[in-house]
């Protein structure tokens with residue numbers, strides 16, 4: 268089973284916002300669409316969801332399932348004055364597939380929401396809303412999910428939990444997930460494959476590893492007694508407390524980590540300092 272957008276074109280008021288955009292997502296795969304504000308992510312997802320029509324191109328979903336696609340575009344739309352179970356039942360009715368009490372509980376459990384909670388969703392945090400919206404999108408078990416900027420507005424804990432949920436849905440349930448974001452770090456951590464969109468055009472398709480390499484010049488290394496490290500000094504690192512900012516040398520960051528281990532410096536983490544502009548600049552050259 269696969270989902271594909273093929274050569275999609277779209278203009279608003281004579282301005283082309285999608286230029287021959289093609290992408291695909293297979294079952295169980297998490298595919299990212301990474302781009303800055305206004306790049307065309309939401310428009311493409313709306314076209315894939317059938318909410319907006321394309322001027323040219325086609326969306327193809329090969330599946331034998333009844334409901335092919337579930338999704339959240341922009342902010343999750345929920346009935347504020349209903350509780351979570353009532354929301355699921357209301358959306359089930361709209362989708363023409365009434366949800367039993369047992370199924371309601373199972374959908375809430377699947378997205379990690381408290382099945383006992385009975386107050387209206389008006390009181391819910393952004394993270395809880397996203398989860399409930401995903402439960403609604405999962406009604407009738409579509410093989411594909413489209414999530415537009417699901418991480419926006421979440422606190423760091425909410426981001427981690429949502430990422431875990433997305434990964435579980437893909438790995439354990441085989442759902443193909445298309446997810447958009449303007450955050451390189453989030454895409455790198457979450458996705459199997461990433462498309463970069465700029466000015467309505469897909470300008471690259473990469474693995475997370477390749478994107479880290481292309482979007483990163485500096486790494487933040489956390490560890491113990493970094494100020495005593497000769498390796499960091501020799502590599503011109505800027506050290507502040509337990510953190511050192513170091514430029515990746517031509518021989519690769521992994522060699523600095525290896526040298527630090529040999530030197531006896533304890534390292535807790537090494538995180539790339541990603542910059543989306545580096546991905547866009549390369550193409551502008």
Ligand SMILES: Nc1ncnc2c1ncn2[C@@H]1O[C@H](COP(=O)(O)OP(=O)(O)OP(=O)(O)O)[C@@H](O)[C@H]1O
Nearest residue numbers: 279280284302303304305306307308309310311449
């Ligand atoms: N209905 C519309 N009418 C006119 N212009 C539109 C419409 N919808 C989107 N656009 C324009 O299309 C371009 C792409 O917008 P889109 O919302 O797809 O970008 P995005 O990458 O999702 O951005 P963001 O991350 O800010 O949501 C923007 O210039 C936007 O102003």
